Each structure stands twice: as C-alpha cells, then as structure tokens.
Amino acid sequence: MKKRIAAACFAGLFALGIGSQAAHAEYYVEKGDTFYKIAKEFDMSLTDLISLNKHITNPNKIKVGDYLVVRTGTETQKDLVDYARSLQAVTAYQYGGNNFPYETDCSGWVQGIYKKFGVNLPRVSRDQAKTGTPVKFQDLQIGDLMFFSTAADKHITHVGIYLGPETKAFISNLNTEKDVEILSSWGTWSREHFMWGTRYKL
Numbered sequence: 001m002k003k004r005i006a007a008a009c010f011a012g013l014f015a016l017g018i019g020s021q022a023a024h025a026e027y028y029v030e031k032g033d034t035f036y037k038i039a040k041e042f043d044m045s046l047t048d049l050i051s052l053n054k055h056i057t058n059p060n061k062i063k064v065g066d067y068l069v070v071r072t073g074t075e076t077q078k079d080l081v082d083y084a085r086s087l088q089a090v091t092a093y094q095y096g097g098n099n100f101p102y103e104t105d106c107s108g109w110v111q112g113i114y115k116k117f118g119v120n121l122p123r124v125s126r127d128q129a130k131t132g133t134p135v136k137f138q139d140l141q142i143g144d145l146m147f148f149s150t151a152a153d154k155h156i157t158h159v160g161i162y163l164g165p166e167t168k169a170f171i172s173n174l175n176t177e178k179d180v181e182i183l184s185s186w187g188t189w190s191r192e193h194f195m196w197g198t199r200y201k202l
Contacts, residue, residue: 025079029066035059042070052116054101055089076202077143080117084161084171087113088180093173109173109180110145110159119200125159132198137185140197146170146185148193156195 027038039049050059052069062068069086071079087109090101097104100112107125114121121128129147140146142164147156160172162185170190171182184190 025069025072025075025082027068027070029062029064029068031064033062033064035062038068038070043073044071052083053086055086076117077141078164080113080143080202081161081163081171083116084113084180085163085182088171088182091173091180093176093179095176104173106159106173110161113161114200117202119202126156128159129156129195129198132200135197135199137194137197140165140185141199143202144197144199146190146197147195148190149195150193154195158193162197 027042029038035049036046039046042049049068049070050056052071053059056062056066056068067086069079069083087101091109092103093105094103095105097108100108104112107123107128110125110128111121111123121131125147128145132145135141135144140162142162144162146160146162148158148160149155150157158172160170160183163169163171163182167182168184168186169182170185171180173180174183185194
C-alpha cells in the first residue's frame with residue numbers, strides 16, 4: 001500500500017513539474033502514445049523501456065501526462081540518475097534483499113541501477129567502494145557513487161548516487177523507515193560520514 005501511494009505522489013509531482021530538477025531522461029506521455037511507439041521513437045526495445053519504468057504498474061494503460069524514463073543515448077549519467085529517481089515509488093528497503101528493484105538495501109539498489117547501464121558492481125558497499133575511479137567530494141559529478149561510513153574503524157557502511165552539482169544532493173535507499181530518499185550532500189550527516197566517491201565509464 002505504501003508504495004502504491006508513493007507511486008501516485010511521484011506521478012503527480014512530475015506532472016506538476018515539481019521535483020524534476022536534474023531530470024533529463026524524461027518523457028511525458030502524449031495522446032496516442034503506446035509503450036511500443038515510445039520505445040521505437042527512442043530506439044529502445046520494448047522490454048528495455050518496460051524494465052526502466054517499474055513505477056508504471058500496467059504498461060498497457062498509460063495516460064496522457066504519465067512520466068516515463070527513456071534512454072537519451074547521449075547523456076548516460078543523467079539517464080541513470082533519472083532512473084534512480086523513478087524508483088522512489090518502487091523500492092522498499094530490505095537489508096540483504098536481492099529482489100531489485102522491489103526489495104533490497106542500499107548496495108543492492110545501486111548494483112541494480114548500474115547494471116541497467118552496463119556496469120557490474122560487487123554486491124556490498126564496502127566492495128563497491130574499491131571499484132571505479134576515486135573521486136573527492138569537491139570533484140563529484142552527476143551519476144558518481146558516494147560512499148559513507150558510520151563505523152568506528154571507518155569501513156564503508158552506506159552508498160548513494162550523486163544527483164549533480166546543481167542539486168547538491170544524492171539519492172539512496174536508506175532504511176526500512178524511509179526507503180529511497182533524496183538528501184543534501186552538504187547536510188551535517190553527509191559531510192560527517194562521507195569517505196569518497198567513485199566514477200565509472202558509462
């Protein structure tokens with residue numbers, strides 16, 4: 001029930017243009033559109049388009065104004081971020097869960113998102129943090145991973161995806177209380193626990 005309510009809120013926010021800052025892989029359904037027609041327009045397979053839009057419960061019943069995630073073919077980092085944002089209405093946090101995109105934890109969520117864009121990451125955040133090209137906080141770019149530690153020995157305990165400098169925010173599958181949330185990368189918790197970022201060729 002919680003996710004159905006979130007899906008309705010998500011659709012409403014994008015229809016109103018709220019919360020769409022930094023969204024680039026966006027398409028709003030027009031009269032006469034079908035999933036097949038949209039997939040063809042963006043040179044995507046129908047299966048791929050459906051897989052990137054789990055917030056749409058029935059692909060055969062889309063309405064004018066519905067928001068869809070598509071692949072631009074030119075701005076993959078932005079496409080990835082937009083896909084991550086769409087999962088706010090889909091993913092529930094479950095520690096150790098392997099049912100992406102429906103039930104998983106922070107690292108499983110990130111792993112599933114990156115896999116959609118051709119990057120295979122390890123399953124847990126402490127191993128993910130050893131991959132890619134290291135990035136300092138001030139050098140973060142859209143789509144980079146952000147790693148955090150709340151442990152005394154500073155081992156990695158959490159991961160999120162940077163949404164870009166214009167937002168000064170990151171998105172992460174937080175916990176059972178909040179699920180997927182967008183947080184300030186300049187917030188007290190973020191700055192206190194941030195360790196480093198990583199970047200991948202997409």
